Amino acid sequence: MRSKFDSLPLGLILGIIAPIITMLIVYFLKFDLYKVDELLNYLVAKQVFTKIVSLCVIPNLVLFFIFIRKNYLYSARGVLMATILFAAFVFITKFAF
Numbered sequence: 562m563r564s565k566f567d568s569l570p571l572g573l574i575l576g577i578i579a580p581i582i583t584m585l586i587v588y589f590l591k592f593d594l595y596k597v598d599e600l601l602n603y604l605v606a607k608q609v610f611t612k613i614v615s616l617c618v619i620p621n622l623v624l625f626f627i628f629i630r631k632n633y634l635y636s637a638r639g640v641l642m643a644t645i646l647f648a649a650f651v652f653i654t655k656f657a658f
Contacts, residue, residue, distance in 0.1 A: 564633060572639020575624055580617040580647060587617070611655045618647045 592600050604610040621644045628637035 563635075567633040567635045569635045569639045569642075572624075572628060572636035573643050574639070575636075576621050576640035576643025577646070579620040579624055580614070583617040583620050584613070587613070611651045614647065614654075615651055618644055
């Protein structure tokens, strides 16, 4: 019987939320002197925006392995989907600007 925690939407949602929370933590620890729009302009100008977004996806690796270890394969697929979406975002952003 499947657990209620083994679902594609749950993995997808957690896979999207984890990098956003990571980015917020980085913002409050390192860049709290900037307003959000100023920070985005600064990161784009320094050409590090895509690098920081890529690093913020690292917590998805932890989520993925937790779901695999617990045999929640559908949730792991959702996290993988979210990671692929972030990779596509980084790829498009890198070559669009």
